[in-house]
Amino acid sequence: MALAQDIRDRLTLPAFAAPMFLCSGVDLAIACCKAGIIGSLTRNHCRDLAELEAQLTAVTAALASHAEAHPGAKIGPLAVNISPTFAQEEFRAHLAACRRFGVRIIVTSVGDPTLNAPLVQDHGLLHFHDATTIRFAEKAAAAGVDGIVCIGAGGGGHAGTISHLAFIPQVRAMFDGTVVMAGAVSSGAVIRAAEILGADLAYMGTRFIATREAAAPDAYKAMLVEGGVTDVTYTRGVNGLPASWLKASLRTIGLDPENLFIPEGRSTDHLPEGKTPWRDIWSGGQGIGLIADIPAVEDLVARLRAEYVAACATPDMADAARAGA
Numbered sequence: 001m002a003l004a005q006d007i008r009d010r011l012t013l014p015a016f017a018a019p020m021f022l023c024s025g026v027d028l029a030i031a032c033c034k035a036g037i038i039g040s041l042t043r044n045h046c047r048d049l050a051e052l053e054a055q056l057t058a059v060t061a062a063l064a065s066h067a068e069a070h071p072g073a074k075i076g077p078l079a080v081n082i083s084p085t086f087a088q089e090e091f092r093a094h095l096a097a098c099r100r101f102g103v104r105i106i107v108t109s110v111g112d113p114t115l116n117a118p119l120v121q122d123h124g125l126l127h128f129h130d131a132t133t134i135r136f137a138e139k140a141a142a143a144g145v146d147g148i149v150c151i152g153a154g155g156g157g158h159a160g161t162i163s164h165l166a167f168i169p170q171v172r173a174m175f176d177g178t179v180v181m182a183g184a185v186s187s188g189a190v191i192r193a194a195e196i197l198g199a200d201l202a203y204m205g206t207r208f209i210a211t212r213e214a215a216a217p218d219a220y221k222a223m224l225v226e227g228g229v230t231d232v233t234y235t236r237g238v239n240g241l242p243a244s245w246l247k248a249s250l251r252t253i254g255l256d257p258e259n260l261f262i263p264e265g266r267s268t269d270h271l272p273e274g275k276t277p278w279r280d281i282w283s284g285g286q287g288i289g290l291i292a293d294i295p296a297v298e299d300l301v302a303r304l305r306a307e308y309v310a311a312c313a314t315p316d317m318a319d320a321a322r323a324g325a
Contacts, residue, residue: 002177003200004126004146007104012036012074013305015191016180018205019081019107020157021045021278025215026055028208029078030062031297036074038105038201042081049094052080056101079105079128084116091116095123107149109158114143121146128180132160137171147178149203155183156206156285158243159234164197172198186287188307206285212296220282221294223248229289233257239277240266249282 003014017024017032019040032039041059046052063075080103082094098106105126108116113129120127121144128147131137140148150171151157152164160167164181172179181194182203191202209216210224223246234244237260247257253275261270268277275281295303 004178007038007077007126010036010074010076011038012076013188013191013301013308014195014201015301015304016040016079016201016203017208018182018203019079020205020209023209023214023216024081025213026058026062027213028211028215028297029055029059031211031213032208032301033059033063033076033078034066034073035076035298035301037076037301038079039076040079040081040107043094044081044083049090049097052094053097053101056080056097056103060101077104078102079107081107081109084108084111084113088115088119092119092123095120095125099123099125105147112143113140113145117143117145126178128178130182131171132158133162134167134170138174141171141175141177145177147180147200148175149180149182150199151203152181152183154232154244154286156244156283156287158241159183159285161234161242164194168194168197168199184285184287186290188304188309189311190287191304191308192311206283206287207291207300208297209284210291210294211300212294216282220249223282224284224288224291225294227284227288229286232284232286232288235260235262237262238271238281239268240264243277244283244285245277246282246284246288249280253280255281 016038019042021044024040024042029039029041041055043052080098106120107128109130117127126146129140129145130149131140132151137148150167151159152167153161168181179199180201180203181199185202185204186207194202210221231247232244233247236242238245240263250257253272
């Protein structure tokens with residue numbers, strides 16, 4: 001396994017709070033880092049670089065104050081999601097800002113990472129790239145990224161359809177960098193399962209939307225608590241790309257989740273006037289079946305850690321089998 005030691009040493013739990021459009025804000029990033037997991041911001045809902053820098057200023061100031069008040073406390077690293085579609089000079093400017101504020105990881109979510117991987121690494125940052133298929137994971141590995149976020153079946157947003165049981169071991173076998181398991185991760189036991197399959201970290205999105213610090217509307221959080229696995233639909237019928245959406249949010253804007261129009265390509269022209277994905281139509285993964293409350297991040301991470309420790313202590317059946325041989 002290949003998780004950078006400086007990151008491992010700062011974690012209380014091998015978990016990464018995923019950067020999420022309109023949900024990951026300053027409060028959530030601060031709370032996650034304070035709790036000892038990887039926190040994140042996303043450039044994608046910032047108006048410009050100046051707004052991102054303002055968020056970075058707020059996060060780093062809060063974490064510095066926390067470190068001063070709690071000497072020796074583990075404070076998780078900060079990651080930032082940046083679109084790889086920016087022109088090279090603009091992308092470099094974003095990387096320079098992230099480096100100034102002590103960001104450790106850059107996450108890219110779409111496109112070919114070949115051009116951007118060297119830029120990220122030249123700035124002394126780690127580059128993690130999302131992959132929803134084996135082919136995309138192979139491209140990311142060939143590009144020289146530091147980490148691959150394997151978004152498997154059941155994940156929120158633009159997830160893949162491959163079972164983690166096959167996805168993670170295949171990527172681990174062909175990639176020496178950091179492997180991150182994403183999709184339907186809502187408990188500490190699943191975080192441990194990610195490690196057993198060969199991942200270094202577990203990526204958690206939907207579970208952290210249902211926290212007090214997330215920037216999502218209260219109605220969105222309540223929908224995650226009230227819903228179950230069958231309340232998530234994986235479809236191209238929202239923006240033309242396969243993604244997981246909450247059926248209740250589709251009904252709220254007058255759409256029938258069982259009878260959606262499927263556009264030919266990437267398009268939202270078929271949606272009700274004034275309604276847009278992410279703002280009005282909400283995403284969630286199948287992990288909502290394990291979400292029953294909206295806790296503070298500190299309390300959630302403590303609970304996840306207790307579940308993780310319990311899972312780690314589960315007797316090794318291989319050892320039991322050998323002992324009984």
